Amino acid sequence: MSNRAYNFNAGPAALPLEVLQQAQEQFVEFNGAGMSIMEMSHRSAAYEQVHNEAQSLLRELFGIPDNYHVLFLQGGASMQFAMLPMNLLAPSRAAAYAISGNWANKAVKEARLIGETIVAASSEGDGYRRTPAITDIVIPDDAAYVHVTSNETIEGTQYQAFPDTGNVPLAADMSSDILSRPVDVSKFGVIYAGAQKNLGPSGVTLVVIRNDLAAASPKSLPSMLRYETHVKNNSLYNTPPSFAIYMVNLMLKWIRSNGGVGELAKVNQAKTALIYDTIDNSGGFYTGFALPESRSRMNVTFRIRNEELEKLFIKESEQQGFIGLKGHRDVGGLRASVYNAVPMASCQALAQFMIDFQRRNG
The missing domain is CATH 3.90.1150.10 (Aspartate Aminotransferase, domain 1)
Incomplete structure (x- = not known):
């Protein structure tokens, strides 16, 4: 298509033309079902095949170990700013945040509404023109978790390496660089990312969480805000953003076909x-x-x-x-x-x- 724009939008962002064309071909009728995937039940075998295949492709492409769950949630990374501390921040502990820019500040602001937080490191003194140095990140022994924002879209900074947090779980907002480079997932307790930059359209949020952390979700939380709820229901506790997940599936196949x-x-x-x-x-x-x-x-x-x-x-x-x-x-x-x-x-x-x-x- 000669009239395609040079799309440098920050998100929602560019999608591969071949992915869009494949979705176009299947838009009215998906795989002979007589209906669009947007019209069919999320309990149907046809949709569940797409859903489960997307999870499997993520495990394959991102190297996700077996002791992690792959969840498709809603609310974007902004929901995770609150959902993460709701599930992981115990009343007697503190969450440690490395502040690297606009999105890291938004994450810690939400966490402060839930419980105690500390600033483990910050690059504010340099106008957020860099990420905090790994050696500057101070982690209390009793921290509930350490949070980093892997890539700051507004300032244009990115961690080139991640801290070793030992026994303290490392959580990362990877909304803007998920699957753009290899990452050792086993170093993290939780990774979350909105899909609308590297994985597909807006509407679905990926959460990769270690089994033990998901199982520790407080029972006092509303069902929709507990990671454990979504684990037990394979991200099908409520109606999922089925078309967005379908598009993620196509995008993952595109990533695989491109090496x-x-x-x-x-x-x-x-x-x-x-x-x-x-x-x-x-x-x-x-x-x-x-x-x-x-x-x-x-x-x-x-x-x-x-x-x-x-x-x-x-x-x-x-x-x-x-x-x-x-x-x-x-x-x-x-x-x-x-x-x-x-x-x-x-x-x-x-x-x-x-x-x-x-x-x-x-």
Whole structure:
């Protein structure tokens, strides 16, 4: 399709054209069922096959050990900001949060409503232009869990490695870089992620949780807020976002057909290198927001020397089919979100546009 936009939206974000086309082919009638998957019961064999297959593909592609559950929930990562401490933060303990930017701050704000929290480390002093150093994360021995935000979409920073938290469970919001690179899942107690950046459309949230942590859900919580409820019902306690899960299934098959997570990580690095190199070789016309050691491979944040040029950049880029390059209102500037489904050709086109824009306005 020649009229496809160069989609750099931060989320909901780009999906592979072939995935969209396959969904289009099956939209009215799914596998001879005489109806769309959106119309059929979530208790039907046809839907449960899609549901279970998506869980199996996640285990395969993300290397999820057998002693972890894979859940499909709703409410986005924002729901998990509260659901995590509700389930894991005991009254006599504290949760330790590493503060790396906007989303980490939102997570700890919700946790404070539930129980005691401490700041284990923070990069606020550097304007959140980096992630907290692993060596700076201080973990109390009796902490209920340690929480990190693996990638900050607004500031454009990303952990390049994760802390070893010993016997204290490590929880991570991976909404914006899930399945974009290999991760040792066994180092984590809980991983959660909204699907709408790397896994599919909005509406479904992935939670990967170690068995013992799920089993410890307090019985005093409402059923829908207990991880144990969803484990026992295979994420089918209530009506799931069935079409979104179907799309996740297609997206996972696309990841597998493109070489898996390891191969995608190489492509993602090459895609963002094109843009970072353009920034670094611009002689100061463009400046990156994130410090080089913390640069995200998902969200490239940068500035131009004055806001008038930034406004002109947005205007001209939109005229040429580039979508989503305006930075978040809390930070300003410019941002290119380069998730799994953003093709190399889009990044090449953006790099060339940036070079041309500088030539005309430098």
